[in-house]
Amino acid sequence: MRTNDSIIQTKQVNFFYGTFKALIDVTMDFEKNKVTALIGPSGCGKSTLLRLLNRMNDLIDGTRVEGEVIFEGTNIYDTGIDPVDIRRRIGMVFQKPNPFPKTIFDNITYGPKLNGVRSKDAQETLVQQSLEQASLWEEVKDILNRSAMTLSGGQQQRLCIARALAMRPDVLLMDEPTSALDPISTAKIEELIAELKRNYTIIIVTHNMQQAARVSDYTGFFYLGKLIEFNPTEKLFTKPDEKQTEEYITGRFG
């Protein structure tokens, strides 16, 4: 599948944990300002692929990547590319909310401060904008100096989204962002994703197929490290090309 407006492409990517091959020949285009969902049973490689897109897998000893991941024309695995720069452009939200044990304000400004946002005014503007974008501003605007640890799980996760947005990334990777949350918090995050795609490209890994169907424009189905099918979400969930996809989405395995 080729689109004109792609922001990230993977080309024949293989990924190894030691000798275990976790991804096999994955070639994908992620379109700009769209939501792409990655689904598949546990251990199928979807989270591995996600973490590969901003080089978070670099942190695990004994891993190896083959193939290319092109982000705006450059292979992010080229020698001489600093993964720190990549992660500034491609942000990440994790499965479990992981705010720092700092105040709400300091959580948001932590990254930008280290990137030269020094003036108090600029920081305050950034905090408000980021929290508004993450639809958390109204709930926390009076308690910005309270520890982030006092927020509820759903609020913490939206804070983590705001924290990622404060770096003004181009792409937001979300690794099962609602799997630790209750249904109401989950609904809020899903609404948020729909809002955010106007300004950001979002790639989301989810265990929840209804969620993929609700929030995404494109869906990729993975099984045993292979990309089985990659299609517009509506097509994949109604008229899948592959038999394995159909079996998975109808609940016959996985």
Place this chain on the structure above:
Amino acid sequence: MRWRYFKQHAFFAIVRLAAFSIAAAIGAFLVYILVNGIGAISWEFLSEHPRESMTKGGIMPAILGTFYLTAGAIIIALPLGVASAIYLSEYAKQGPVIRIIRVGVNCLAGVPSIVFGLFGLGLFVVFLQFGSCILSGALTLGFLILPTIIGASEEALKSVPQTFREASLGLGVSKWQTILRIVLPNALPGILTGSILGIGRAAGETAPIMFTAAAFFTAKLPSSIFDEVMALPYHVYVLATAGTYIEETRPLQYGTVLVLVALVLGVDLIAIIIRSYIRKKKRW
């Protein structure tokens, strides 16, 4: 049936006895020191130089010397130990080399303190020609407590959740900044607790300083780190073995021991209080 209960009771009695006998021994020891030493304690004892072949006067130079040596040891061992721990647990690729370094650190912890003393004598006093002085003694004590500090720091670094590191790195913050701004601040309480226990150990040791820093008697207080000092543990040793008036100095020996024990226990107590305070405050 009754035989089985009897066995159970007997077994419990034995383990209970073991635990209580330890507590009793410590208690008896502390009470004995307190009873015998308290009489010697006075403002004069804590604030004056020894007089008349140490049969009169106080132990102020020894208290001060122990303070200098311990502070020096911490100044040397804390940065070195924390840096090593950061390398071992945050940077180094886990493999055979790192395993050997870890085993080395653990072995260092088991080396008898007199060996450290002789090592300090050979390296700092003789080879590097520092002479017997505060610097040599502090370096030797620093090496002695290094394994304690490395161990405590590694433990503290490991207790910082991996998710904090991921969150920071995921924001495009470098590994070094992540360690500096997220990992270290959250590990600091644990590191400090370990270091305080190290202080207690350093303050109480005799063997490492007897060849490297401690003087039998100094007429003046030290004016630089290249001067010899008196020190509490060595002073006890001197009073108890090397004096000409062992009988006359006996109350002073007990007094000095009491001061030393109170100092070490006090430092340990501070560590325990800090640790329990932080455990209560910890929110992840």
